[in-house]
Amino acid sequence: MDQESKPKPAGSNAARRQFLADTARMACGVGLLGLGLGFYARQATALPPVALRPPGALPEAEFSAACIRCGMCVRDCPFNMLHLAKAGEPMSIGTPYFIARQAPCEMCEDIPCLKACPTGALDHSLTDIAKAKMGLAVLVDQEICLNFLGLRCDICYRVCPLLDKAITLAPQPNPRTGTHTLFIPVVHSNHCTGCGLCEKACPTEIAAIKVFPLYMAKGQLSAHYRLGWVEKEKAGGSLVTPDIQHQYHLPEGLRYEYAPGKGLSTVPQGEVPPAPAAPVIPKAIQGNKL
Amino acid sequence: MNATPLRPGAAVIAERGWFAAHKWLILRRASQIGILLLFLVGPWFSLWIVKGNLNYSYTLDILPLTDPYLLLQMLAAGHTPEKLAWIGVAIVVIFYFLLGGRTYCSWVCPVNPVSDGANWLRTRLGLKGGAHLSRSTRYWILAMTLIVAAITGTIAWEMVNPVAMTHRGLIYGMGFAWVVLLAIFLFDLLVMRQGWCGHLCPVGAFYSLIGKLAVLRVRLPARDACDDCLDCFAVCPEQQVIRPALKAINGTPPVILEANCTNCGRCIDVCAKSVFVFGSRFGGKMSEPVPSSK
Numbered sequence: 001m002d003q004e005s006k007p008k009p010a011g012s013n014a015a016r017r018q019f020l021a022d023t024a025r026m027a028c029g030v031g032l033l034g035l036g037l038g039f040y041a042r043q044a045t046a047l048p049p050v051a052l053r054p055p056g057a058l059p060e061a062e063f064s065a066a067c068i069r070c071g072m073c074v075r076d077c078p079f080n081m082l083h084l085a086k087a088g089e090p091m092s093i094g095t096p097y098f099i100a101r102q103a104p105c106e107m108c109e110d111i112p113c114l115k116a117c118p119t120g121a122l123d124h125s126l127t128d129i130a131k132a133k134m135g136l137a138v139l140v141d142q143e144i145c146l147n148f149l150g151l152r153c154d155i156c157y158r159v160c161p162l163l164d165k166a167i168t169l170a171p172q173p174n175p176r177t178g179t180h181t182l183f184i185p186v187v188h189s190n191h192c193t194g195c196g197l198c199e200k201a202c203p204t205e206i207a208a209i210k211v212f213p214l215y216m217a218k219g220q221l222s223a224h225y226r227l228g229w230v231e232k233e234k235a236g237g238s239l240v241t242p243d244i245q246h247q248y249h250l251p252e253g254l255r256y257e258y259a260p261g262k263g264l265s266t267v268p269q270g271e272v273p274p275a276p277a278a279p280v281i282p283k284a285i286q287g288n289k290l
Numbered sequence: 291m292n293a294t295p296l297r298p299g300a301a302v303i304a305e306r307g308w309f310a311a312h313k314w315l316i317l318r319r320a321s322q323i324g325i326l327l328l329f330l331v332g333p334w335f336s337l338w339i340v341k342g343n344l345n346y347s348y349t350l351d352i353l354p355l356t357d358p359y360l361l362l363q364m365l366a367a368g369h370t371p372e373k374l375a376w377i378g379v380a381i382v383v384i385f386y387f388l389l390g391g392r393t394y395c396s397w398v399c400p401v402n403p404v405s406d407g408a409n410w411l412r413t414r415l416g417l418k419g420g421a422h423l424s425r426s427t428r429y430w431i432l433a434m435t436l437i438v439a440a441i442t443g444t445i446a447w448e449m450v451n452p453v454a455m456t457h458r459g460l461i462y463g464m465g466f467a468w469v470v471l472l473a474i475f476l477f478d479l480l481v482m483r484q485g486w487c488g489h490l491c492p493v494g495a496f497y498s499l500i501g502k503l504a505v506l507r508v509r510l511p512a513r514d515a516c517d518d519c520l521d522c523f524a525v526c527p528e529q530q531v532i533r534p535a536l537k538a539i540n541g542t543p544p545v546i547l548e549a550n551c552t553n554c555g556r557c558i559d560v561c562a563k564s565v566f567v568f569g570s571r572f573g574g575k576m577s578e579p580v581p582s583s584k
């Protein structure tokens with residue numbers, strides 16, 4: 001196979017044939033290697049769900065082109081919670097990650113890990129750590145979450161660095177006791193940075209709230225979906241059929257009120273039931289706006 | 291004074307002592323270990339001189355160094371890095387452009403001792419022959435890694451690169467990288483002499499291209515004194531580079547101009563006739579030949 005060491009075949013034609021054969025052999029052999037490498041590379045870029053990237057990390061596909069695997073982010077993290085994937089670990093070797101349950105991101109205001117990145121795999125345009133999207137907390141196990149069980153654990157809510165923004169507590173009746181309130185932790189994706197402090201702090205044996213990479217945790221509405229109440233607010237009035245009050249033929253002495261929480265009620269004695277309001281044409285379709 | 295085929299350099303050892311016969315080897319090991327220690331005193335003793343690894347490092351918070359091959363793969367994969375990485379690449383390219391690209395292989399690369407070890411044992415055991423492969427294979431692999439990077443949009447080679455894997459492993463945790471090193475050792479020992487570093491490694495291939503016109507080269511001012519003992523060939527990791535300069539093939543001047551000479555200096559160490567010295571490709575010497583007793 002060594003071209004140099006072989007005596008040159010007589011005649012330029014034979015030499016050319018030899019050259020082409022050697023070239024083809026090499027191209028095929030190395031091409032096969034490349035094929036294997038390519039498939040491996042595509043596979044190895046899949047990130048396991050427990051592994052989170054440092055703040056500002058580009059989306060995974062771009063990240064695997066951009067990360068130089070130097071570990072500068074690991075070095076400059078003052079809390080030492082970042083690791084580089086070792087050979088044999090089920091992710092792209094040498095890339096940085098953290099496991100929230102072991103050591104979450106403490107959300108330094110100056111984001112030193114990101115500043116240390118020489119390639120922009122951690123995007124330098126992120127300057128406010130509260131805007132980081134390392135992942136999204138999900139209350140995965142509602143069966144064991146202590147707040148779901150009716151206790152006032154609230155730990156995830158309390159440790160959240162974006163208190164009352166990323167996690168809020170939604171009161172709900174406790175159907176078990178009938179008299180108490182459940183304070184249900186609700187994660188808000190527009191504020192949650194995926195730092196993992198909630199997962200780390202969750203007191204259950206295995207965390208009931210976990211941070212997942214965004215691609216796993218976040219759903220998305222279909223592009224054509226519109227939320228009627230949002231659109232209504234934007235337009236300053238209903239966009240669909242005019243809100244014409246329905247006329248009921250009610251038994252005497254009863255009335256119907258449209259306000260939330262109202263409905264059918266008895267007209268107090270001596271009071272004249274109000275006449276139904278005249279139909280209102282919504283602002284949005286007044287004139288030729290639509 | 292008879293050099294047995296199993297002990298290249300025996301003549302020099304007998305004549306000038308073991309240390310003189312291993313001068314450049316010792317310096318090289320010191321360089322390899324020293325560079326590694328610079329990276330390790332940080333995590334070991336919180337003495338932060340150099341952060342990062344051979345892919346990219348930052349020395350004393352002022353000097354960035356970037357592996358140009360990696361940066362090229364990154365560009366092929368479709369990402370443009372930040373300023374520091376570019377500065378680092380410029381410094382590294384200029385450095386190796388002057389000092390010989392493959393000087394990286396023999397003075398810095400952590401895989402080199404493994405490959406050297408395999409070759410040493412191979413010589414001591416008298417293992418001959420083995421699989422044969424063109425030394426140009428590495429350039430094909432080099433091209434292939436860039437193409438794969440472009441197609442997959444990932445720095446694919448980094449996922450298997452034993453050089454980076456070893457260095458990063460030593461600093462940040464080895465994982466299964468030992469297996470890769472063992473594989474290289476056994477491959478070099480049993481399958482092919484200098485199989486990895488001399489035939490396959492695209493990192494070395496890339497550095498050889500940077501150092502094609504390097505100033506620092508091995509010169510042979512006393513090539514007429516050569517007595518054909520073949521000790522230099524026995525120790526040379528890139529044997530093909532010696533002959534043109536030593537035997538003045540096609541009027542080659544007495545300097546090793548082949549880009550794949552790693553400037554390891556072993557030929558200087560083992561030559562009883564003091565044929566070799568470090569010098570510049572334009573003439574002149576940077577190290578004096580040890581005067582021969584004859």
